[in-house]
Amino acid sequence: MGFKIQGKRYKIQGGGVQGSPGLPHHHTLYLSPCIFPLLFVPCPPMNLKALIIDEADHCVKCGLCLPRCPTYVKNRNEADSPRGRIALMQGLAQGHLADSPALRRHLDGCLGCRACEAACPSTVAYGRLLDAGRALLDADVAAQAPRPETRLLMRPRQTRRWLRLYQLSGLQRLARTLGLPGRLGMGRQERYLTPLPPRRLKRSFYPARGRERGRVALFTGCAGWIFEQPPLAAAVRLLTSLGFAVHVPPDQQCCGALHLHRGDLGRARALAEANGRCFNSLGVDAVVYLASGCGLTLGEYTELHRLTGGAPLAWRAPVEEICGFLARQDWPEARIRPTEASVLLHEPCSLKQIRNGCKGVQALLAKVPGLHAQALANNGPCCGAAGDYMFREPAMADALLADQIARLREAAPTTLLTTNTGCALHLRRGIREAGLAVTVRHPVEVVKIRTEC
Secondary structure, rough: OOEEEEEEEEEOOOEEEEOOOOOOOHOOOOEEEEEEEEEEOOOOOOOOOHHHHHHHOOOOOOOOOOOHHHHHHHOOHHHHHHHHHHHHHHHHHOOOOOOOHHHHHHHHHOOOOOHHHOOOOOOOOHHHHHHHHHHHOOOHHHOOOOHHHHHHHHOHHHHHHHHHHHHOOOOOOOOOOOHHHHHHOOHHHHHOOOOOOOOOOOOOOOOOOOOOEEEEEEEHHHHHHHHHHHHHHHHOOOOHOOOEEEOOOOOOOOOOOHHOOOHHHHHHHHHHHHHHHHHHHHOEEEEEEEEHHHHHHOOOHHOOOOOOOOOOOOOOOOEEEEHHHHHHOOOOOOOHHHOOOOEEEEOOOOHOOOOHHHHHHHHHHHHOOOOOEEEOOOOOOOOOOOHHHHOHHHHHHHHHHHHHHHHHOOOOOOOOOOOOOHHHHHHHHHHHHHOOOOEEEEEHHHHHHHHHH
């Protein structure tokens, strides 16, 4: 199937419309049914090589990042360390190294956890550097079919309905008995699928209960909409009980993190612009999110133009992590029931990158009298989820997950709290397969349970 625009021949391929040979990446047309029937992504050509060379020059190769890097600690391979990967990207950008399967293997093996940034005395923006390196390697990424789980996440409402039907009809049980997920190449993804509760959010607007003190918009996230309906509903309940009217815009999009971190800058920019139009039109006091992975990407929209070109994106309202936002509000103490419970707190890599993210979670949990919240021991290394990494790099993802499960086995908690959807899915799978009696929740669920609202 093809057509012509201004004499150029285009063909539909891999979720996008790829131009004739030699067509620059920034002249790609993207078909995106979740945004517009046909969307032109005006992504001006950026000199990614210059960006990589400039940022890589800040790295002094001191090695302070090495003990912070989960893949280096596991492999002890210099090419799987931050400074090693920076050297590879630097060589590629300068023309000293050619694209090769080995080079891609080392860059693809990076979790993107950015733990190295906290240890870097030169403040190298490793996350942006990695995104640029992957984009340089995959300048023709629009012609590549997205991973199956990414395609499903781009239509969260439809996907959730399909998955509920799959589970409630008995098809899941039959498919597992026949081994169909594995035969269809979805065996690993199916292992992450737990029973989905009914949809809790059924309206696009929830008025404040009592006197209105402000208005917020809730960013649900694509995976969050599918798998995290209970915490989303808990967040709405807490917000409205504290006097906030809550918008849940149905036309919001994926944050674009999966696309950005795989080098698909065009789609990442398109999703960012769509979300900007959606949320900026609401006139709210804040945009709040539950998934810290999404939140980190949303907060960095203002820096996206450094990779994609074009005008800088701007939010008209602050983008805030839900726990920190709730913790700053005035809470009627009589409405919070005390408890003697203990919970273990998992701190996702993305939460650590958000200013005061971990402190916000702890401050919210401190609102509940008697609730003892303790951080998971040696909580520094990534759990291995890292977006779609748990599907792309199963061996390393499972090795890192095994470390977390060993810590949980030793601590023996009944409840584990985490603020990121991907981490929750990954940890739940590991806990279930290890036979541990641990429930994984979002912090807002625990607070909502103890609050009369």
